[in-house]
Amino acid sequence: MSNKTNVAVKGETPDILFIEPFYGGSHKELIDTIIKSISTYTLVTMPCKKWHWRSRCGALSLMTIIPKVTTEKVLFCSSILNLAELLGLRPDLNSLKKVIYFHENQLIYPIQEIKNRDIQYSYNQIISCLAADIVIFNSNFNKNSFLSNIKKIIKLIPDYRSTNLEGIIRKKCEVLYFPVTFPEKPFEGRLNEKSNVLRIVWPHRWEFDKCPEDFFNVLLKLKTENIKFEVVVLGECYREIPEIMNVSREKLENEIVHCGYIDSKSTYFQTLMKCDVVVSTSHHEFFGVAMIEAAYCGCFPLVPNNLVYPEIYPNNCLYSNIEDLYARLKCYCLNPTLAYEDRSKLDLSFEKYSSVKLTPEFLKILNNK
The missing domain is CATH 3.40.50 (Rossmann fold)
Structure with a gap:
């Protein structure tokens, strides 16, 4: 830079x-x-x-x-x-x-x-x-x-x-x-390949207002119950790395497939196309480019039922609180095919954006x- x-x-x-x-x-x-x-x-x-x-x-x-x-x-x-x-x-x-x-x-x-x-x-x-x-x-x-x-x-x-x-x-x-600017090549669907481990992506800035604590605490809880999943962590870090991310990188060492910012847009889109569910835990969001991109690339979006999200996403993408997010992710982790089925029925007009x-x-x- x-x-x-x-x-x-x-x-x-x-x-x-x-x-x-x-x-x-x-x-x-x-x-x-x-x-x-x-x-x-x-x-x-x-x-x-x-x-x-x-x-x-x-x-x-x-x-x-x-x-x-x-x-x-x-x-x-x-x-x-x-x-x-x-x-x-x-x-x-x-x-x-x-x-x-x-x-x-x-x-x-x-x-x-x-x-x-x-x-x-x-x-x-x-x-x-x-x-x-x-x-x-x-x-x-x-x-x-x-x-x-x-x-x-x-x-x-x-x-x-x-x-x-x-x-x-x-x-x-x-x-x-x-x-x-969406990628030219449409997504083909990783879960259509019968993947048996859900891959979750969190593509946000590593800062307070994106609330990484909520996201990683959910993942740590899933791990304590011996529930299988994989996780991809993207987004830029402008200042100090939140402590929860340092802790999670150690405790989720076997689950983390990638952790860090990807500068190449084509590589970034390819990474998203290999994921199944994209999650937001933001407390401050007014559009959310990363979430729209991930959904276009084939991820099913799980977003809070507040801020800008109800304006963009249908009801089946909205979760009410962290307990609800945990329950939704647990369900998808236990049966990853459900995430693919929900994504294939996602009613979201990408042309609008x-x-x-x-x-x-x-x-x-x-x-x-």
């Missing part, structure tokens, strides 16, 4: 200025997907590290790096960036149509007591929306949870509270699902149409 800020200009008369202070993961994938269909643009990026500092200080860091506006008409950024702050530091950018994309929102970060949270991240996102012309969310859940929690954040201000911010921002809002369908919708917005 490069530690350098990158400025790339394609074409002599770029129309769109892309700014991404956290250029990695789904943030990078979104930008890369869109620019494949654009002939002229300016792209300014920073490495995907220490997102807290990107959110706090990204505008200041980018102030002198972003080139002077020439032919650009549109600015596109993610909600990691404090857009309002950047516009104050670079007033020449105010002339552009400003579009901000929300991969997530900080207003419902999973800390129960709101007064114990650093609300600066939530505040940044609220004022970024006020500064933007168009606000795009990656799901209805993301949009609705953001708008409905603005008042809770503003109430923490001791006096001179602004009113009707929800109404002002709502008028600017749209929903465009994340444009997923495909980059082929969604990229033109992004282009309409960016091309002022």
Whole structure:
């Protein structure tokens, strides 16, 4: 991963200025997907590290790096960036149509007591929306949870509270699902080969909000009952590895088939196609690219019955609590063919989330149409 800020200009008369202070993961994938269909643009990026500092200080860091506006008409950024702050530091950018994309929102970060949270991240996102012309969310859940929690954040201000911010921002809002680039080769079905050991995949960032503790505690419980299974652990680790993962790698040494991030997308998809069930234990999720990819590659998804998941997945994919997840996985482990049968009947429209369908919708917005 490069530690350098990158400025790339394609074409002599770029129309769109892309700014991404956290250029990695789904943030990078979104930008890369869109620019494949654009002939002229300016792209300014920073490495995907220490997102807290990107959110706090990204505008200041980018102030002198972003080139002077020439032919650009549109600015596109993610909600990691404090857009309002950047516009104050670079007033020449105010002339552009400003579009901000929300991969997530900080207003419902999973800390129960709101007064114990650093609300600066939530505040940044609220004022970024006020500064933007168009606000795009990656799901209805993301949009609705953001708008409905603005008042809770503003109430923490001791006096001179602004009113009707929800109404002002709502008028600017749209929903465009994340444009997923699915593999060309459709899945053929590992369990169709009569596999007798269930292979479970967990394809998430190794961080607090994805709750690896819940997932691995379920697996450890299955092992204590001498129930056979295999597990594949994917996803990136940006900071310290959660202790449960170190413990589990030792206790599940015989069950773990793979553990670690896979950089090659084709290898990543091939790995998913060799798995049977994909699990989310997330406490903070607004779309979930990895889950959609795994389901497309032939895994049956098991997801919490909250957050964005009921918006995307049918009822038979939703579990109510960790005990329910344990029971579902135990059933599949004891009879892996059931997982294949459930996957073959999965009612999930992947076209709805495909980059082929969604990229033109992004282009309409960016091309002022």
